Amino acid sequence: MSWRNELLAVWAVTLRNALMGARNVFFFFELLFWPIVGVLSIGLMSRFLELTEAQASFVLVGTIALSVVNVCQLEVAYAVLLDVWSKSLKHQFLAPIGIRHLTLGSWVVGMVRSLAVFVLLAALGRWAFGFHVLQPGWFALAMFLLGCFLTAWVVGVAVCALITLFGNRAEAFAWATVNMVLVLAGIYYPISVLPDFIAAIARAIPLTYFLDAYRSHYGFASEFRAPIATGLALSALYAALAHWAFLAAIQRARRTGLLLKMSE
Amino acid sequence: MVSSLGMLAIDARDVEKTFRSGWPRRRETQALRGVSLTVERGAIVGVLGPNGAGKTTLLSILATLLTPDRGTVMVLGHDVVREAGALRRRLNMASGRPSFLWSLRVAEILAFYGRLYGLSGATLRRRVDGLIELCELGPYRRIPYSDLSTGLKQRVALAKSLVNDPELLFLDEPTLGLDPDVSVRVRAHIARLRREQGITIVLTTHYMREADELCDEIAFIKGGRILARGTPGELKRQIRLGEVIALRLDPARVPWLSEIPGVLRCVEVDGWVECTVDEAEKRLPELLRALHTDGVVIRNVQVREPELEEVFVELAK
Ligand SMILES: Nc1ncnc2c1ncn2[C@@H]1O[C@H](COP(=O)(O)OP(=O)(O)OP(=O)(O)O)[C@@H](O)[C@H]1O
Ligand SMILES: [Mg+2]
Numbered sequence: 295m296s297w298r299n300e301l302l303a304v305w306a307v308t309l310r311n312a313l314m315g316a317r318n319v320f321f322f323f324e325l326l327f328w329p330i331v332g333v334l335s336i337g338l339m340s341r342f343l344e345l346t347e348a349q350a351s352f353v354l355v356g357t358i359a360l361s362v363v364n365v366c367q368l369e370v371a372y373a374v375l376l377d378v379w380s381k382s383l384k385h386q387f388l389a390p391i392g393i394r395h396l397t398l399g400s401w402v403v404g405m406v407r408s409l410a411v412f413v414l415l416a417a418l419g420r421w422a423f424g425f426h427v428l429q430p431g432w433f434a435l436a437m438f439l440l441g442c443f444l445t446a447w448v449v450g451v452a453v454c455a456l457i458t459l460f461g462n463r464a465e466a467f468a469w470a471t472v473n474m475v476l477v478l479a480g481i482y483y484p485i486s487v488l489p490d491f492i493a494a495i496a497r498a499i500p501l502t503y504f505l506d507a508y509r510s511h512y513g514f515a516s517e518f519r520a521p522i523a524t525g526l527a528l529s530a531l532y533a534a535l536a537h538w539a540f541l542a543a544i545q546r547a548r549r550t551g552l553l554l555k556m557s558e
Numbered sequence: 559m560v561s562s563l564g565m566l567a568i569d570a571r572d573v574e575k576t577f578r579s580g581w582p583r584r585r586e587t588q589a590l591r592g593v594s595l596t597v598e599r600g601a602i603v604g605v606l607g608p609n610g611a612g613k614t615t616l617l618s619i620l621a622t623l624l625t626p627d628r629g630t631v632m633v634l635g636h637d638v639v640r641e642a643g644a645l646r647r648r649l650n651m652a653s654g655r656p657s658f659l660w661s662l663r664v665a666e667i668l669a670f671y672g673r674l675y676g677l678s679g680a681t682l683r684r685r686v687d688g689l690i691e692l693c694e695l696g697p698y699r700r701i702p703y704s705d706l707s708t709g710l711k712q713r714v715a716l717a718k719s720l721v722n723d724p725e726l727l728f729l730d731e732p733t734l735g736l737d738p739d740v741s742v743r744v745r746a747h748i749a750r751l752r753r754e755q756g757i758t759i760v761l762t763t764h765y766m767r768e769a770d771e772l773c774d775e776i777a778f779i780k781g782g783r784i785l786a787r788g789t790p791g792e793l794k795r796q797i798r799l800g801e802v803i804a805l806r807l808d809p810a811r812v813p814w815l816s817e818i819p820g821v822l823r824c825v826e827v828d829g830w831v832e833c834t835v836d837e838a839e840k841r842l843p844e845l846l847r848a849l850h851t852d853g854v855v856i857r858n859v860q861v862r863e864p865e866l867e868e869v870f871v872e873l874a875k
Contacts, residue, residue, distance in 0.1 A: 387623065
């Protein structure tokens with residue numbers, strides 16, 4: 295496949311997801327409601343508990359990261375979910391494209407959407423709680439966002455794989471599994487407070503490292519030696535694993551007939 | 559590719575497919591039990607058979623949506639499992655129960671799939687406009703998919719299936735649920751696709767008129783096996799249903815008619831005597847002569863071939 299066709303297929307999916315997103319009010323609701331509720335409740339709680347400014351920043355970074363990852367991974371999961379909901383999955387896999395086009399195309403829309411959410415939450419955090427996202431500088435912020443986007447890609451593709459493996463009834467199960475993993479990533483606490491075996495899981499999650507790197511600029515000593523490099527390496531590993539899992543799930547669905555079942 | 563396969567659009571041999579579903583108690587459904595099918599380039603072939611016969615399963619395997627358990631399947635010279643990618647570029651499929659993303663508009667759906675097949679810019683625009691015109695979707699191009707009627711959705715599916723200018727087209731019950739007027743036009747359209755663009759078409763249908771009218775050849779499938787194969791005419795002869803000579807006589811009843819050699823049976827329907835004979839051209843003169851000799855007045859005569867529907871009912875027994 296030529297580069298032109300590669301980009302075209304990705305662009306086709308990007309355009310499709312963007313159009314669907316723009317036309318569905320509920321998608322928009324999803325985009326705004328929970329992130330705002332998250333920042334407001336965490337911010338107010340930190341005020342009630344009289345946390346220090348650094349501690350408040352710590353938890354706010356966590357809730358903002360969670361929102362960014364969630365919005366972005368949901369969009370990546372739309373790579374198959376939209377078609378599962380509309381029962382049009384087979385058309386995609388009748389065309390000469392790969393799953394990379396579906397996931398990358400959706401990821402592009404996911405990044406745009408979650409960036410919008412981030413800007414909104416940053417403004418809200420600044421206005422309501424005096425929290426400044428740019429305090430660590432542009433580079434640190436960019437790495438933090440990149441970490442969120444990469445995590446979202448991995449999670450989203452994993453959800454795609456689970457849905458293609460177990461059918462659309464597995465949707466709720468898929469969300470639960472991946473979100474549980476996310477919460478372990480030291481969203482609201484440094485992983486040193488976790489019991490050993492959970493801390494081990496947290497250390498295996500790339501987002502942990504990106505959170506750690508970003509928070510180090512708010513006065514929390516980094517718990518890792520090279521958090522960003524470790525985060526990137528782990529992300530690459532999981533991205534490859536998730537991609538492979540999704541690919542295997544599609545091949546299996548072609549064998550078992552699930553691909554057809556999900557299209558009728 | 560200039561091999562003997564070059565002339566065959568489809569060459570499937572001993573294809574088997576078993577679905578396994580259910581947990582913890584597994585159910586097995588043997589959907590195909592050794593199906594072999596060849597289709598020549600440029601032909602329209604109908605796959606007929608009762609519900610659950612394996613028609614959709616067969617089409618899905620040929621279109622790379624399902625992998626066969628056993629057997630070899632070459633489509634357009636490609637192996638459907640090993641060379642699926644190259645093959646997908648050259649074929650397409652539409653089904654009678656179409657579904658697309660609900661809030662995309664007609665033109666957007668076509669453009670989306672067009673891009674997946676590598677079209678862009680002016681080429682894509684021209685293709686989309688052409689298909690919208692071809693499938694008479696002009697007034698609906700900006701209507702969201704979920705707001706379309708069944709017939710319009712079907713036309714969108716047909717338009718989508720032509721977006722990559724396929725050499726081979728699979729149509730799974732293309733006129734399901736369409737009103738007669740639209741069905742006639744869809745059929746004319748399918749015939750035109752073959753005539754003007756030489757597209758090879760494999761279709762399934764439960765409307766025998768449609769199969770009779772459109773198909774060069776018919777494969778009759780039941781319980782995952784192909785039971786009969788041939789042109790509609792050949793099938794009718796093969797099944798030995800005979801032809802019907804219908805007579806309006808005075809007096810209305812002639813008891814000895816069914817005893818004439820070659821007459822299989824006689825029944826009375828609405829004042830007509832319908833004699834099923836092995837071969838109408840041979841038996842008609844004999845019948846007429848015998849009636850004339852007996853002094854029976856013949857007021858009207860009609861000769862009918864058996865309908866494909868009767869062949870179907872016979873085979874499905
Ligand atoms: N994805 C699937 N998973 C499990 N079983 C299936 C699947 N698809 C088909 N089957 C089973 O395989 C058999 C053949 O089904 P198929 O859909 O090919 O029949 P068909 O000839 O197209 O019937 P119809 O005329 O009703 O469309 C049926 O018994 C059906 O229940
Ligand atoms: Mg069917």
